[in-house]
Amino acid sequence: MDTLEPLDLLLLGFVATLLAAVPLLVSARNRRQRLNRRIADLHDAGSRGLPARPATGQPVRITLGQQDGRLRRVRRAVCRVFGYDPRMPGARGPLLVRAAATGAAAAAFGAWAAGPFGGLPAAAVLGAAAGGGVAGARFVFTRARRAVNDRLLDQFPDAIGLIVRAVRAGVPVTEGIRIVSAELAAPVGPEFKRVVDELAVGVDLETALWALAARTGLPEYRFFVVTVVLQRETGGNLAETLDNLADMIRKRRAVRQRAHALSAEARTSSYVLAALPFVSGAGLYVINPDYLARLFTDPQGKLLLATAAASLTLGLVTMRMLIRRALS
DSSP, rough: OOOOOHHHHHHHHHHHHHHHHHHHHHHHHHHHHHHHHHHHHHHHHHHHSOSOOTSOOOOOOOOOOOOEEEEEEEEHHHHHHHHHOOTTOOTTTTHHHHHHHHHHHHHHHHHHIIIIIIIOHHHHHHHHHHHHHHHHHHHHHHHHHHHHHHHHHHHHHHHHHHHHHHHHHHHHHHHHHHHHHSOOOHHHHHHHHHHHHHTTTTTTHHHHHHHHHHHHHHHHHHHHHHHHHHHHHSOOOOOHHHHHHHHHHHHHHHHHHHHHHHHHHHHHHHHHHHHHHHHHHHHHHHHHHHHHHHHHHSSHHHHHHHHHHHHHHHHHHHHHHHHHHHHO
16 A cells, blocks of 8 residues: 655645534534524614624624725735734734734744755645744734733723713713723723714714624623613613623623633643643653654654644644633
8 A cells, every 4th residue: 555645644634633623613603603693683683773793794883984895805804814803902013013923933934844844845835834824823813802802801890880870870871981981991991982983973872882892792792782772772770780780790700710710720731731742852852862863854753743743733722722612
């Protein structure tokens, strides 16, 4: 039987990685879609004209009559590939520089691993460089998005508390939103400031609030919008309802933090297991350098080293996805 070439083994490993990752990604997407449908059911899109998310699945955007050209659609497609959200607070400046540097370093490493080290064809080198660049940039943008979401969630109960006190004092909800935009720091303050600016140019409150919920992408903000919209239409004690919502968000955050603490052992175990090959390899290199030299000089040793690196990366990614799904 003919032996497989290194490129064939690389493609086989890539296909196996996709087959392992696709079910997890599809399951997470289905969960988000079910949550979107449940929240959209509370918001009667047919009678009010603006859903939480339109039928295309894209977030609600306020364009004030501007048309989306082909260049804008291409730009959005590129942003989705790299995981970049230009609406995210702090999305420009140092974040772009950090993402570009990380992507360039990952692309250079991928090109070196596929070319000088692996001896693969030029097409494989270009593919590895492109994949490394995209993966590096997505890593930076994803971490930044999660950090912003954590701050948005941590500050949100305080924002609702300010609105509750304003409503109890007889101030309209719009004035309470203006107080939040002036009193709270980023990222919640600037997000509510954008709502105030949209109201100033004639956008109705419901549309501006649904746009806020779409920009953040957090279910807690959608709960807030549903509460305000329903209370405006049906009447009732808005202050008490918002106070209960703030208490519920604090309890959800406490449960999430407790789950994060309980999963610390599993995360630490994954880090230790990932570091063991490097520690043992460094020890073997100190004791007998020639024993590990074949991994970097012999073609079969390079193939074995690449397979081990791919297996380690796939295991770490799988464990992180499982832990994050358990915490979501």
